Amino acid sequence: MEHRLLIELKNCEGALLRALGLVERRGYRIRTCNLRADEADRSVLELTVFSERPGALLKRQLERLHDVLGVRLEESCEPWVRELNKPSIARTQ
Amino acid sequence: MSARPEAAISVRSGAQLMIDALLGQGVRHVFGYPGGAIMPLYDALVDSGLEHILCRHEQGAALAADAYGRVTRRAGVCIATSGPGATNLVTGIANAFMDSVPMVVITGQVATALQGTDAFQEVDIFGITLPVVKHSYVVREAADIPAIVAEAFQLAEQGRPGPVLIDFPKNVSTAMVPAPPAPRLTARQAPQPEAAAIAAARDMLAQARRPLLLAGGGVAIANAEEALRRFAADSRIPVVTTLKGLGVVPTDEPAFLGMLGMHGNAAANHAVQNCDLLMVVGARFDDRATGQLDHFAPTARIIHVDIDAAEISKLRQADAGVAGELAPALDGLLGATEVDARWRAQCGAWKQEFAWRYDAPGEGIFAPALLRDLSRMGGEDMVITCDVGQHQMWVAQHCAFSDPLQHLSSGGLGTMGFGLPAAIGVKVARPAARAVCVTGDGSIMMNIQELATLRRYGLDVKIVLLDNAALGLVRQWQELFFDENYSEVDLSDNPDFAAVARAFGVAARTISQRDEVDSGLEWLLGAEGPAMLHVLIDPRENVWPLVPPGKANHQMIKAS
Ligand SMILES: Cc1ncc(C[n+]2csc(CCOP(=O)(O)OP(=O)(O)O)c2C)c(N)n1
Numbered sequence: 001m002e003h004r005l006l007i008e009l010k011n012c013e014g015a016l017l018r019a020l021g022l023v024e025r026r027g028y029r030i031r032t033c034n035l036r037a038d039e040a041d042r043s044v045l046e047l048t049v050f051s052e053r054p055g056a057l058l059k060r061q062l063e064r065l066h067d068v069l070g071v072r073l074e075e076s077c078e079p080w081v082r083e084l085n086k087p088s089i090a091r092t093q
Numbered sequence: 094m095s096a097r098p099e100a101a102i103s104v105r106s107g108a109q110l111m112i113d114a115l116l117g118q119g120v121r122h123v124f125g126y127p128g129g130a131i132m133p134l135y136d137a138l139v140d141s142g143l144e145h146i147l148c149r150h151e152q153g154a155a156l157a158a159d160a161y162g163r164v165t166r167r168a169g170v171c172i173a174t175s176g177p178g179a180t181n182l183v184t185g186i187a188n189a190f191m192d193s194v195p196m197v198v199i200t201g202q203v204a205t206a207l208q209g210t211d212a213f214q215e216v217d218i219f220g221i222t223l224p225v226v227k228h229s230y231v232v233r234e235a236a237d238i239p240a241i242v243a244e245a246f247q248l249a250e251q252g253r254p255g256p257v258l259i260d261f262p263k264n265v266s267t268a269m270v271p272a273p274p275a276p277r278l279t280a281r282q283a284p285q286p287e288a289a290a291i292a293a294a295r296d297m298l299a300q301a302r303r304p305l306l307l308a309g310g311g312v313a314i315a316n317a318e319e320a321l322r323r324f325a326a327d328s329r330i331p332v333v334t335t336l337k338g339l340g341v342v343p344t345d346e347p348a349f350l351g352m353l354g355m356h357g358n359a360a361a362n363h364a365v366q367n368c369d370l371l372m373v374v375g376a377r378f379d380d381r382a383t384g385q386l387d388h389f390a391p392t393a394r395i396i397h398v399d400i401d402a403a404e405i406s407k408l409r410q411a412d413a414g415v416a417g418e419l420a421p422a423l424d425g426l427l428g429a430t431e432v433d434a435r436w437r438a439q440c441g442a443w444k445q446e447f448a449w450r451y452d453a454p455g456e457g458i459f460a461p462a463l464l465r466d467l468s469r470m471g472g473e474d475m476v477i478t479c480d481v482g483q484h485q486m487w488v489a490q491h492c493a494f495s496d497p498l499q500h501l502s503s504g505g506l507g508t509m510g511f512g513l514p515a516a517i518g519v520k521v522a523r524p525a526a527r528a529v530c531v532t533g534d535g536s537i538m539m540n541i542q543e544l545a546t547l548r549r550y551g552l553d554v555k556i557v558l559l560d561n562a563a564l565g566l567v568r569q570w571q572e573l574f575f576d577e578n579y580s581e582v583d584l585s586d587n588p589d590f591a592a593v594a595r596a597f598g599v600a601a602r603t604i605s606q607r608d609e610v611d612s613g614l615e616w617l618l619g620a621e622g623p624a625m626l627h628v629l630i631d632p633r634e635n636v637w638p639l640v641p642p643g644k645a646n647h648q649m650i651k652a653s
């Protein structure tokens with residue numbers, strides 16, 4: 001089965017490697033891969049992947065990553081989850 | 094000279110900021126081993142108020158920090174230098190990852206200008222550990238340290254816990270910067286179970302005729318034992334556990350049927366195979382627990398309760414998935430069912446039929462009976478840390494636990510060498526606990542250098558070394574599934590372990606006969622300071638029962 005995913009990443013060190021590594025290790029073969037880093041603090045990674053495993057499972061596994069801000073799985077027409085319940089830091093002045 | 098206004102702002106090195114940040118998190122103990130790239134941190138450590146435990150191998154430090162994290166439910170901290178120091182930590186990091194243990198790992202790194210040049214002792218530990226950390230950082234600016242450390246602890250400890258790595262380049266640790274203000278973390282709300290999911294689970298519970306509760310290690314991690322016990326008492330559902338779930342309900346609880354899985358109790362496996370509803374709480378369908386997945390709990394609908402939504406329906410489709418905090422989920426299910434008396438009677442009958450037997454023939458020491466006795470004599474303060482092998486399975490089968498934190502075992506990774514460093518972590522975290530490491534003659538050699546750590550810190554750890562002169566569990570598999578083609582499992586040329594222990598300053602005794610067990614255990618538990626009871630057992634002994642590889646859990650085989 002082919003799944004298409006849009007993954008919103010924080011622009012922090014290792015975020016891309018972490019996401020791509022997870023996709024492959026969890027048993028999804030990457031067919032196409034496109035990164036758009038046009039915002040200062042976040043990038044969008046667009047993937048099509050192939051696997052016998054369900055896309056929804058990969059989506060949930062990606063959502064666990066701290067530097068993943070949101071994942072949209074195309075087939076499922078789910079809303080774009082922008083704010084997962086992640087801690088974030090604000091430094092006081 | 095009049096003081097200039099800036100002088101009021103304190104200037105700290107990156108290393109000092111790291112120590113400040115650790116202290117700010119309430120850290121009291123760190124486990125580690127020094128070396129080149131981490132020297133600035135070791136410099137700042139002196140008289141800092143942090144107590145550093147010098148282990149004798151970085152793997153020992155990481156595994157000790159793992160156990161410290163398990164029993165305190167706060168991140169254990171380990172520290173190593175770059176290169177080989179960092180790579181030596183990897184097994185311990187992976188161990189914590191697989192068992193969802195909170196840990197913060199600090200590794201020295203070569204200076205940023207040298208990174209990527211194959212500098213002396215440079216390895217990409219950030220890259221090496223990506224698959225086995227919950228998150229990781231390379232510190233690029235000293236001013237970021239307070240924020241990174243605060244976030245690292247939060248990530249390590251909250252939700253489903255795990256290890257977080259902080260790679261700390263040398264130039265950043267020596268950089269002098271104005272102390273940045275304390276970071277403000279936005280509080281993270283624990284995910285609450287959804288009402289609709291609870292309602293669906295309640296419906297399924299109400300309809301079930303043969304429900305069964307499967308409790309995993311997640312219950313202890315979430316500190317949800319009480320809620321689980323409340324639910325079990327209220328519903329009267331029979332309970333089985335995974336290896337890591339042992340102790341979530343007391344072993345002597347009548348409704349407890351035992352551990353399921355490959356070396357589980359037959360009663361537990363039969364109950365799983367015959368139930369019509371399996372409610373899985375804080376467990377993840379590991380293959381050692383399920384046997385052949387297609388045939389696992391074949392007649393059951395599944396309720397899966399876990400804090401990690403990604404575990405639900407990962408391996409077995411859940412009919413009701415409840416993602417969120419365990420305790421409120423369990424409380425939300427109170428009163429949903431009252432179990433049929435016939436099903437309880439059937440489970441009780443299995444429990445009786447498959448109760449462990451200790452009447453082994455012969456004069457040699459029967460390890461299961463020895464472990465049962467140890468568990469009786471050790472009492473409620475005892476914490477058993479296990480290594481990996483037959484002895485580990487015997488502990489799981491034959492020791493009784495009234496609390497899951499009484500039993501620390503390397504479940505997910507199955508790390509030989511876990512036991513001794515883990516006992517160190519336990520004893521440092523909880524000096525009043527009676528820490529007993531049950532190990533094998535293969536496993537003890539993986540981290541035997543930590544005997545020196547026991548001696549150095551006077552850690553009162555007791556070791557029961559079950560010596561079958563073999564890599565017993567592997568030997569058993571070769572006997573049963575590889576036509577007795579024994580390959581590299583003989584350890585009959587082991588050193589004299591009692592002499593080795595004494596050389597490290599650890600008292601030791603060797604026993605080999607059944608009538609020496611009582612006095613041997615009494616001596617061990619009464620000995621002052623660290624001590625080892627070296628127990629010679631029959632190399633041909635196997636762990637029974639056993640689900641053969643590729644078989645379903647009801648196809649267990651027994652001793653012939
Ligand atoms: C680090 C590591 N290497 C290899 C293994 C594979 N393994 C599992 S059990 C075992 C034998 C353990 O021998 P011992 O500690 O003597 O325990 P016994 O089974 O004899 O009780 C081995 C080699 C492992 N689990 N961990």
Ligand SMILES: [Mg+2]
Nearest residue numbers: 533534563565
């Ligand atoms: Mg052995």
